[in-house]
Amino acid sequence: MTDTLNFTLSNGLGLIQLNRPRALNALDMSMVDGLTSQLQRWEADDSVSQYLMMGSLEKGLCAGGDVKTLYMEAVAAPKGSKAAITRDFFYNEYQLNAFLSDLKKPFSVLMNGVCMGGGMGLAINAGKRVVSETTKIAMPETAIGFIPDVGATYFLSRLPDQVGTYMGLTGARLNAADALAVGLATHFVPQDRLEALLEAAGQEGADTAIARFAEPAEAAGPSELAAQRPLIKRCFSADRVSEIYHRLANEGSSEATAMADVMQTRSPTSMVLALALQRNAEGRSFKECLQLEFNVAQWLFDPNRPEKSDFFEGIRSVLVDKDHNPHWHPIQVDDVSPDTVARALSFPADRIAFL
Ligand code: QUE
Numbered sequence: 001m002t003d004t005l006n007f008t009l010s011n012g013l014g015l016i017q018l019n020r021p022r023a024l025n026a027l028d029m030s031m032v033d034g035l036t037s038q039l040q041r042w043e044a045d046d047s048v049s050q051y052l053m054m055g056s057l058e059k060g061l062c063a064g065g066d067v068k069t070l071y072m073e074a075v076a077a078p079k080g081s082k083a084a085i086t087r088d089f090f091y092n093e094y095q096l097n098a099f100l101s102d103l104k105k106p107f108s109v110l111m112n113g114v115c116m117g118g119g120m121g122l123a124i125n126a127g128k129r130v131v132s133e134t135t136k137i138a139m140p141e142t143a144i145g146f147i148p149d150v151g152a153t154y155f156l157s158r159l160p161d162q163v164g165t166y167m168g169l170t171g172a173r174l175n176a177a178d179a180l181a182v183g184l185a186t187h188f189v190p191q192d193r194l195e196a197l198l199e200a201a202g203q204e205g206a207d208t209a210i211a212r213f214a215e216p217a218e219a220a221g222p223s224e225l226a227a228q229r230p231l232i233k234r235c236f237s238a239d240r241v242s243e244i245y246h247r248l249a250n251e252g253s254s255e256a257t258a259m260a261d262v263m264q265t266r267s268p269t270s271m272v273l274a275l276a277l278q279r280n281a282e283g284r285s286f287k288e289c290l291q292l293e294f295n296v297a298q299w300l301f302d303p304n305r306p307e308k309s310d311f312f313e314g315i316r317s318v319l320v321d322k323d324h325n326p327h328w329h330p331i332q333v334d335d336v337s338p339d340t341v342a343r344a345l346s347f348p349a350d351r352i353a354f355l
Contacts, residue, residue, distance in 0.1 A: 005034045010202040012049035014042045018056075024063035025055040027118045029085065032092045035122075036099060040355070043104055050106040052206040053122060057194050060113020060134065062122060065093060067144065071315040074301065086301040090149070091352060093118060094290040097150050098354040101125040101286050108206040111135055111185060112194060120184075121150025125286075128210050129184070131176035132191040133220065137184060140171035142266040145314030145326065147273050147296055153289035157281035159183065161229045162236035168274045169241070170262045177223035187214040228255055235259070239279055241271045241333040267310040267328045272336040273344055280345065287354055292345055299347035 006017040016035065018025040042048040055061035070086055077083040100107070100122065108128035115123060116138045123129055131137075139148035139156065148156060148168040156164025159182045166172060179185035187210055189197055200209035225232075235247040235256065241263075248260040263271065273296055281289055300311040310328050317326035330336060 004028070004031050005038070007038050009048060011205070012047065013201055013205055014038075014048045014051045015202070016051060016053040018054070018062055021056045021059050023066065024059055024114050025061065025119070026063045026066040026068075027093065027122075028066040028069055029089050029092060032089070032096050036092070036096045036355070039099065039103070048105065050108070050205055050207060051103070052108050052110070052198075052201055053126065054110040054198070055113065055119070057110075057112060057191075057198075060119075060136070061109065061111050061115040062117075062119030063114050064117030064119060064140075065089065067146070067315050068319045071312065071320060074303075074312065077303070080303055082301065082303050087298060087349075090294055090297045091350075093121070093150065094294055094352055095355055097121040097125075098287050098290055098352070101151075102355075106207055108201075108210055110194060110198075111137065111179070112191060116140055117148075118150055120152065120155075124151060124155050124184075128186055128207065129179075130187045130189050130197075130210055130214070131179050131185040131220070132189055132194060133176055134191050135174075135176045135179060135185070137174040137179050138171055139167050142169060142270040142274055143171050143314065144318050145267040145270050145310030145312070145328070146300065147270055147277060147293065149290075149293040149297060151286055151290055151293075153277040153281045153293055154284065154286045155184075157278045161233040163225065163229065163232055165236040165275065165278050166232045166259075168278060169236070169244070169266065169271045170259060171266065172225075172262075174225060175220075175223070177217070177220040178225040180217045180220055181223045181226055187211075188217055188220040189213045190215065190219070231255055239275070241268070241275055244275075245333070267314055267326070268330060268333040269310050269328065269336050269340070270314075272333055272341060276341045276345060287352075291352055294352055295347040295349045296344045298349035299344040302347070 004020040008015045073083040073085045107126045109123045109126040110130050112132040113134045156168050197213045238244045248256040313326050
């Protein structure tokens with residue numbers, strides 16, 4: 001047990017609390033490893049019958065991986081050499097994501113507040129995924145020159161109407177109603193009932209408590225995304241990012257223009273890689289998708305690549321210097337070559353030995 005994680009056992013319920021609220025529960029390596037080892041123990045412990053994972057009721061589940069620390073260690077490494085953490089963090093995180101997909105016992109999660117990136121990787125394989133009116137779900141990695149990972153290649157590509165392609169490329173935020181409508185969430189519980197839900201879960205189990213506290217999806221209000229789904233389907237079904245831009249421009253609507261404007265701020269390399277991963281996901285298992293993402297992540301962190309990685313530049317501009325003015329290379333999606341994509345997806349990262 002570390003101070004950034006709390007584990008409590010109550011009437012057979014294993015409660016997992018992420019407790020790093022000042023960093024919006026961003027996952028660092030000790031948290032990833034702490035979650036894995038506790039869940040391994042609980043899987044083997046007959047006194048534990050189910051799990052409930054949560055972050056902070058005020059702030060949310062988790063903002064993603066602690067990529068700022070990765071950046072600091074990577075830039076501190078001697079030139080041409082690689083900080084071990086840039087491999088080990090993703091390796092261990094994806095292994096945890098895979099382990100969560102194989103849990104033998106019922107697993108529920110509270111997805112209130114911020115639930116982004118690595119937070120989605122923790123939540124997506126829970127059987128009951130509870131959202132509230134504070135929920136903000138996104139895969140925002142293209143904003144930092146990275147790719148939607150933690151299994152997003154699998155779970156975004158299976159969303160209806162190209163919503164996953166749209167989320168992965170633009171980093172669009174979904175609210176509770178949106179998440180319920182596309183299946184990223186399963187239950188709605190109002191924010192002011194979460195405390196009582198937690199109390200009840202410790203008595204009767206999370207499964208029963210969630211079923212009892214959940215309100216109909218309509219209680220989550222209107223899905224803003226619902227009205228945009230035909231547009232998203234028309235434009236984000238293209239297999240090239242330049243074609244998505246072309247279709248958005250031809251739409252002529254303010255919604256389509258706004259989507260293209262957001263894409264103009266994202267890393268072109270990230271968007272091209274994200275689209276390639278989405279289109280590569282068909283027929284692949286969750287774990288195969290994680291392996292592909294691991295290859296690409298290691299390619300992005302490869303210190304021996306001649307071009308500067310957008311990943312470093314993105315983290316620098318968004319999370320370190322906070323100038324929000326990243327200088328991407330290349331700056332046009334058409335200048336990201338098919339060869340680059342092929343090399344990134346087949347980058348010789350080691351195979352993940354899934355637990
Ligand atoms: C895109 C991202 C991330 C992000 C912002 C983006 C991301 C991430 C964080 C984050 C937030 C708060 C923290 C922290 C990291 O922000 O993945 O350490 O305290 O983890 O625009 O992908």
